[in-house]
Amino acid sequence: MSRALRQALSLLLLACLPALATALWHPRRPAWQSDEVTLSAATAWGSAVLWVDARPDADFARAHIPGAVPLNEDHWDDQLNALLDQWTAKRKIVVYCSSLSCQASHDVARRLRDEAAMPNVFVLQGGWEAWRKQHAP
Amino acid sequence: MTFLPRRIPASLIGLIFLLFGALKAIDPAGFAIDIRNYRLLPWTACVLLALYLPWLEIICGVALLFNRAYRGALVVTAALLIEFIIAYSSARLRGLDIACGCFGHGTQSFHWPVLIMDPFLLAILIYLLKAELRPLSPVIRAGPGPDPE
Numbered sequence: 001m002s003r004a005l006r007q008a009l010s011l012l013l014l015a016c017l018p019a020l021a022t023a024l025w026h027p028r029r030p031a032w033q034s035d036e037v038t039l040s041a042a043t044a045w046g047s048a049v050l051w052v053d054a055r056p057d058a059d060f061a062r063a064h065i066p067g068a069v070p071l072n073e074d075h076w077d078d079q080l081n082a083l084l085d086q087w088t089a090k091r092k093i094v095v096y097c098s099s100l101s102c103q104a105s106h107d108v109a110r111r112l113r114d115e116a117a118m119p120n121v122f123v124l125q126g127g128w129e130a131w132r133k134q135h136a137p
Numbered sequence: 138m139t140f141l142p143r144r145i146p147a148s149l150i151g152l153i154f155l156l157f158g159a160l161k162a163i164d165p166a167g168f169a170i171d172i173r174n175y176r177l178l179p180w181t182a183c184v185l186l187a188l189y190l191p192w193l194e195i196i197c198g199v200a201l202l203f204n205r206a207y208r209g210a211l212v213v214t215a216a217l218l219i220e221f222i223i224a225y226s227s228a229r230l231r232g233l234d235i236a237c238g239c240f241g242h243g244t245q246s247f248h249w250p251v252l253i254m255d256p257f258l259l260a261i262l263i264y265l266l267k268a269e270l271r272p273l274s275p276v277i278r279a280g281p282g283p284d285p286e
Contacts, residue, residue, distance in 0.1 A: 004270065007209020008216075011200060015193035022165055022188045030169035030187055034180035103236065106170045 035109060037122040039130045042094045050087055052095040054108040055128065059098065065131055071095075071108055080116065089119070096124035096131070143268060144204070146261050147211075151201025153258070154214060157239060158194030165191065171238030175228050193217070208269055215262040218255050225251040 023029055042049055051068035053060045060070040069086060071079045087093070093112060097104040105123045112118045124130065161168045169187035173180060194217065200210035225237055237251045 004208035004212050004266075007206040008212040009209070011196055011206055011209050011213050012193065015189060015196050018162075018192040018195075019189040022162070022192070026165055028164050028166045030166040030184045032181065032184055034173075036180075100174075100176070100233070103170065103174075110166065 035106075035121065035123050036125045037094060038125050039134060042092075042122065042124060045092055045094075048090065048092050050083075050091045050093050052083065052093055052108065052112075053128075054095050054097045054104040055102075059128075063132075065096070065128070068096075071112075072104065073107065073111075076111070084116075087118070092120045092122060093118060094122045094124050096127045099127050099129040100125070102127055143265055147201050147204075147207070147265055150214065150258055150261060151198045151203075151210070153198070154194045154217075155198030155202060158191045158198055161187075161191035161238070162195060168238060171236060174233065174235040174238075175224050176231070176233065177224060177227065190217075208266070211262055211266045211269060215259060215266060218259040218262065221251060222255050222259070225255075 051065045053064045053068045053070045054072055055064075055070075056072060057070060057075070060068075064070075069079070069083050071083050093109075095105040095109045095112070097108075105127060109121045109123050112121045126133075165187045168191065169180075169183045172178065172183040172186050178186070193213065197210045197214045197217070200206045201214065221237075221239070228235055239251060
């Protein structure tokens with residue numbers, strides 16, 4: 001058993017080396033700071049926020065955060081142009097999708113940073129669900 | 138006689154870990170988001186795990202595939218599977234409908250691997266580990282007896 005544990009420890013230590021290399025040089029390494037922002041923090045930014053709705057078009061048409069612009073991966077090029085018309089360098093972009101567990105907002109936020117070279121791109125924690133809960137009649 | 142039947146499942150599990158680890162290692166940023174979606178750890182811990190876990194899977198996969206540090210690889214892969222099963226079960230119990238992240242960030246809301254495959258693989262690993270740690274019978278330990286001639 002002690003041999004098994006010794007070997008296990010060696011494997012655990014060995015994995016540290018490529019992990020370190022990934023942290024230093026991998027082109028898709030994660031940022032150390034979280035890009036998520038809470039609804040209260042985002043609403044406190046007031047008119048400096050440009051809301052970006054990453055949900056499918058049908059969901060956006062049904063309801064969305066006032067002033068939000070749609071941007072999903074299905075119509076990326078067209079919708080990105082519309083977003084750029086409204087964006088200024090001083091504005092903070094907050095992307096949201098349907099709920100806490102959806103991925104679309106993270107993917108859209110990452111593409112905005114990587115492909116459109118936009119600074120100050122955040123993801124709304126809890127997404128549309130969080131907004132709806134707070135603004136429910 | 139038992140060597141070959143044990144090597145086959147060990148190699149298959151090694152191959153699975155190697156492939157799944159490689160898929161995660163391609164996109165560590167996406168994998169960090171998958172880990173965060175479980176809502177169990179702070180972001181910094183998610184980043185550390187996203188950098189580390191794929192490589193641990195790859196190294197253990199290679200070890201099982203090529204029969205190097207075999208016992209240690211069995212222990213680590215079994216521990217990883219237990220961790221995956223607990224994390225995913227906890228997410229499901231909390232009502233989170235998330236992608237498991239098993240095949241990397243590309244897979245979305247794909248639940249069967251963790252629910253079916255991981256417990257199955259864990260059972261095989263426990264069997265292999267028990268077989269590996271079982272003490273040798275006195276006959277095998279003593280080696281061949283004296284020549285009757």
